Amino acid sequence: MSATTSTTGAGAPGPDAPAGQTQSIWVLSWLHLKYQFLETVRIPIAVLGNVLFPSLSMFFFVVPQESVAGNPLYATVAVAGLGLFAVCSASLFTYGLGVAEDRQLPFYPFLRSLPAGPGPQMVARVLNGGIFSLFGLLPLILIGWLFTAATLTAGQLLAGVGTILAVSVPFVLLGMAIGYKLSAKAALPVVQVILFPLAFAGGLFLPPQMFPAWLDAISKATPTRAGRDLLVQATTGLDAYALALPVLAGWTLLFAVLAVLSYRSDEGRRFR
Amino acid sequence: MSAVEVSGVTRRFGDVVALDDVSLEVGHGELVGLLGPNGAGKSTLLSLVSGQRRPDAGVVRLNGHDPRDARSRTVLGLTPQETGLPATLRVREVVDFVGGHYPDPVPTGDLLEQFGLADLGKRQTGSLSGGQKRRLAVALSLVGRPRVVLLDEPTTGLDVSGRGALWDAIREYHAGGGTVLLTSHYLEEVQALAERVVVIDRGIVLADDSLETILGRVGARRVQFTDAAGTRQEHLVADSDEFVRDLVHTGTEFRDLEIRGASLEEAFGQLVDGTNEVDATNVDATNEGAVR
Structure with missing residues (x-):
């Protein structure tokens, strides 16, 4: 990737120099992605936790149940649901808690004074989250393939991974909205209070076919249910309900606005 | 600009x-x-x-x-x-x-x-x-x-x-x-x-x-000495040379004379109080009263 902007900072520009141009958002996003990736990967336990959690859930909750593990459709849907839960939880925790913790580090105000707006940092966070979600999905897919009857064509696998990453975007944004607004201590319980009801109502633990009609109606308005159904559609061909995509897009937009508002209102710590 | x-x-x-x-x-x-x-x-x-x-x-x-x-x-x-x-x-x-x-x-x-x-x-x-x-x-x-x-x-x-x-x-x-x-x-x-x-x-x-x-404004000096009664006195002064000269002229008994630059905190104290001209009477740290 090369710098696409043209201002040269060399020499001594006249006193009436106009405001400079920052590096292009893609150059800066790439820069922040490298930085965040290195920071994440240098603390191996964080990576390991992300990889282990979905795999262990598979072994505890899906593989032992012959009625689920032995049925290609159910098994695939179960893998999809757990995969989505893993990605949602990773996104909300990494961003909600991670951002809140970062904000308490003294390097953070320095970052905010570099010539870059909030965009590159957010883009990098989303992409970095995506990369580590993929690390978490890999063993999950392997287990599903080796120990259950779940089947996927190469095309479905690709569509599934693509969908799950796209579906993770609103959760990453929600995490950021929480992380930029709250302290680390407050962010933790808030994330938990949001994650588990959303995961349950979205049918990530129990298939929504078991829900009574009223719960099903609520469920269909949640981003988790919309994401789950889109993911199931991508991996099994079962059609999602018609409003799934608009519902997900609406939540994504709302969370994006909240994330930007939180970032703007964040003025760092009171004293440093 | x-x-x-x-x-x-x-x-x-x-x-x-x-x-x-x-x-x-x-x-x-x-x-x-x-x-x-x-x-x-x-x-x-x-x-x-x-x-x-x-x-x-x-x-x-x-x-x-x-x-x-x-x-x-x-x-x-x-x-x-x-x-x-x-x-x-x-x-x-x-x-x-x-x-x-x-x-x-x-x-x-x-x-x-x-x-x-x-x-x-x-x-x-x-x-x-x-x-x-x-x-x-x-x-x-x-x-x-x-x-x-x-x-x-x-x-x-x-x-x-x-x-x-x-x-x-x-x-x-x-x-x-x-x-x-x-x-x-x-x-x-x-x-x-x-x-x-x-x-x-x-x-x-x-x-x-x-x-x-x-x-010049914050260059205060801290002067310490022990007087005839054996009491340790401490004074924050703008001109320590002048202060010591006065001390000698007035014939005040003193020993263990010590002069050092005032710390920045002390100097800030002066600026905050709005007093540029410091003399022994208004910043006498030990409240021993004027020596002169």
Whole structure:
């Protein structure tokens, strides 16, 4: 990737120099992605936790149940649901808690004074989250393939991974909205209070076919249910309900606005 | 257009007024020392100039533009707090990362060479000594070839040689036409570098003048001696020579005479009280009464 902007900072520009141009958002996003990736990967336990959690859930909750593990459709849907839960939880925790913790580090105000707006940092966070979600999905897919009857064509696998990453975007944004607004201590319980009801109502633990009609109606308005159904559609061909995509897009937009508002209102710590 | 322009700025944190109607202008190529005790509002002022915070009232301009706009910060360099370096990243990675934000950064190798960090490029910043971290912090402020540099306590906690090397780097940058605004609570540091000094305390600019003038104002001396009754007396005086001459002329008995420069805290005390002319009677620390 090369710098696409043209201002040269060399020499001594006249006193009436106009405001400079920052590096292009893609150059800066790439820069922040490298930085965040290195920071994440240098603390191996964080990576390991992300990889282990979905795999262990598979072994505890899906593989032992012959009625689920032995049925290609159910098994695939179960893998999809757990995969989505893993990605949602990773996104909300990494961003909600991670951002809140970062904000308490003294390097953070320095970052905010570099010539870059909030965009590159957010883009990098989303992409970095995506990369580590993929690390978490890999063993999950392997287990599903080796120990259950779940089947996927190469095309479905690709569509599934693509969908799950796209579906993770609103959760990453929600995490950021929480992380930029709250302290680390407050962010933790808030994330938990949001994650588990959303995961349950979205049918990530129990298939929504078991829900009574009223719960099903609520469920269909949640981003988790919309994401789950889109993911199931991508991996099994079962059609999602018609409003799934608009519902997900609406939540994504709302969370994006909240994330930007939180970032703007964040003025760092009171004293440093 | 000034490099830094702060006019009528007030910034509160809850009930605490960190800056109270502060105005300050720094021209291009100036080297200004911002002097004040801890909690005086120095860091808050720098955070406004670097766009990290918004003033509650008043206007802040960096090179004529709002520093909260990322584009205007392409001309700005500043130091992270020493403790704030990302511990798991290598020295070279941090420099590459920060430099990557600027259109024409100093090549990482050259910068590390200049600050004597060339051998440490592959070390994680968490493993550096305090002095090495300080050097890296100042190096980071210069990586983008900035026109304006904000240095927050650049050499706090350094030994004499480390401090001298950093001062040289700052002077060299300034000699090349750069504008420097540095904070310190060490009079010595401001004395070594600044041409102009701004004294700030409790969010108010107490003095803004050339280095010599300010030094004259804060150059109080602390005189201690034991009087005839065996009581240890302590006096804060503007002119210790005059004070001692008086002491001798009046024939007051004394022993163990001791004279030293007043600490900066004591000097600030004077400025805050608004008393330029200090004499023994109104700052008599021990309330022993006038000696004369």
